Amino acid sequence: MALGGLYKRLVVAGDTRTSTAAMKNAVMAGLEIAGAHGFDAGVAPTPTLAMAAADCDAGVMITASHNPPEYNGIKLVNPDGSAFSPAQQGKVEDIVAKGSLSAVNWMDFGESGNYRGAVERHVDRIIADFGGVYDIKVMVDCGCGAASVITPDLLKKMGCGVTHQYCYPRGYFPRATEPTEANLAELIKEVKKNGAALGIAHDGDADRMMAVDDKGNFIPGDKLMAIFANEAGAKDVVTTVDASMAIDECGFNVYRTPVGDNSVSWRLKESGDFGGEPSGSWVFPEISLCPDGIYAAARLVEIASRKRLSELVKDLPEYPLLRGSVPVVADMTVIEKEMEMLNPISVDTMDGIKLNFKDGWLLVRPSGTEPKMRLTAEAHTGKRAKELYETGQDIIKKAAMESVRAR
Ligand code: MG
Numbered sequence: 001m002a003l004g005g006l007y008k009r010l011v012v013a014g015d016t017r018t019s020t021a022a023m024k025n026a027v028m029a030g031l032e033i034a035g036a037h038g039f040d041a042g043v044a045p046t047p048t049l050a051m052a053a054a055d056c057d058a059g060v061m062i063t064a065s066h067n068p069p070e071y072n073g074i075k076l077v078n079p080d081g082s083a084f085s086p087a088q089q090g091k092v093e094d095i096v097a098k099g100s101l102s103a104v105n106w107m108d109f110g111e112s113g114n115y116r117g118a119v120e121r122h123v124d125r126i127i128a129d130f131g132g133v134y135d136i137k138v139m140v141d142c143g144c145g146a147a148s149v150i151t152p153d154l155l156k157k158m159g160c161g162v163t164h165q166y167c168y169p170r171g172y173f174p175r176a177t178e179p180t181e182a183n184l185a186e187l188i189k190e191v192k193k194n195g196a197a198l199g200i201a202h203d204g205d206a207d208r209m210m211a212v213d214d215k216g217n218f219i220p221g222d223k224l225m226a227i228f229a230n231e232a233g234a235k236d237v238v239t240t241v242d243a244s245m246a247i248d249e250c251g252f253n254v255y256r257t258p259v260g261d262n263s264v265s266w267r268l269k270e271s272g273d274f275g276g277e278p279s280g281s282w283v284f285p286e287i288s289l290c291p292d293g294i295y296a297a298a299r300l301v302e303i304a305s306r307k308r309l310s311e312l313v314k315d316l317p318e319y320p321l322l323r324g325s326v327p328v329v330a331d332m333t334v335i336e337k338e339m340e341m342l343n344p345i346s347v348d349t350m351d352g353i354k355l356n357f358k359d360g361w362l363l364v365r366p367s368g369t370e371p372k373m374r375l376t377a378e379a380h381t382g383k384r385a386k387e388l389y390e391t392g393q394d395i396i397k398k399a400a401m402e403s404v405r406a407r
Contacts, residue, residue, distance in 0.1 A: 059079075
């Protein structure tokens with residue numbers, strides 16, 4: 001209802017979760033009651049919905065993205081595919097929090113209907129960029145999420161020999177939906193067994209895409225980012241503060257943002273050729289400001305048809321990188337004071353505290369979703385990365401103890 005009061009025409013889609021249809025029906029009803037028109041695009045990935053939003057004032061996606069199947073949520077996008085800005089989100093949340101929702105008069109109820117052809121439109125847009133025939137073997141794992149309705153068909157249209165697993169829409173996900181190496185053990189096995197040129201995996205709403213190379217090795221996100229940026233001939237690359245320093249050594253102008261694909265997308269709105277987050281969100285601003293796992297899959301297929309992915313991976317710099325968390329809440333000002341005593345060459349406070357050293361870096365930031373502190377360390381040697389990581393751990397624990405004492 002809040003959205004329906006702010007926007008007139010909205011396209012609505014959802015992923016494959018068991019609760020998605022009920023939530024979508026509720027959203028559609030809210031829009032109508034507020035006098036807005038909702039157009040139901042059915043089951044579709046977030047980037048597909050984002051492309052359909054170009055015809056409307058806003059897009060509404062029912063999904064919990066890469067989170068477990070019992071979760072659900074709402075993502076809001078602008079006609080250019082970018083996520084709602086904090087100001088836009090604030091406006092909606094404010095109306096909900098204040099309960100200042102009002103139904104329109106019976107004569108002014110919105111008229112809802114279907115949005116037809118969202119998937120076809122997305123496919124056509126991608127095919128327009130990749131017109132050739134890409135006769136390579138691809139193994140696809142959609143984890144039964146929203147990509148099931150698009151990625152296998154798209155790649156077949158591109159001429160690929162597609163073998164797939166978990167590419168039917170189903171709300172009981174057969175594997176954990178976040179496309180991490182640990183969650184993709186079956187895909188890795190199948191790529192090796194089938195001798196595929198690559199393996200493609202998505203999360204629940206397919207704004208993310210991760211991949212396995214021709215040798216059956218999971219490609220770390222930091223390397224996939226460099227491959228995309230290199231092959232696109234990108235000059236200006238946007239990524240998050242926690243991405244590997246390897247990207248800085250690939251010859252790009254690198255612009256860092258706070259953690260989160262939204263931040264990357266908002267930065268690309270200003271300028272930049274390509275952006276991404278090592279967790280698997282890739283933004284190609286020429287197609288959309290929404291991270292597009294489907295477009296990324298097509299682009300990687302095009303790359304793999306020319307070069308062996310394992311060869312591309314081999315040529316990229318790689319440094320020992322440790323990511324983890326400490327399950328405590330601590331005062332960031334205390335942490336900052338302690339961290340600055342470590343004599344870094346520079347300190348970055350864009351998102352948490354990042355210390356840069358000549359041979360590595362250390363980042364400490366409070367989790368946005370859980371009561372814990374996240375910690376990332378990377379260095380030229382494994383020994384130094386471990387040392388930085390452990391120093392960070394100690395500082396967090398000490399600060400947490402101090403906050404307990406202060407209370
Ligand atoms: Mg997602």
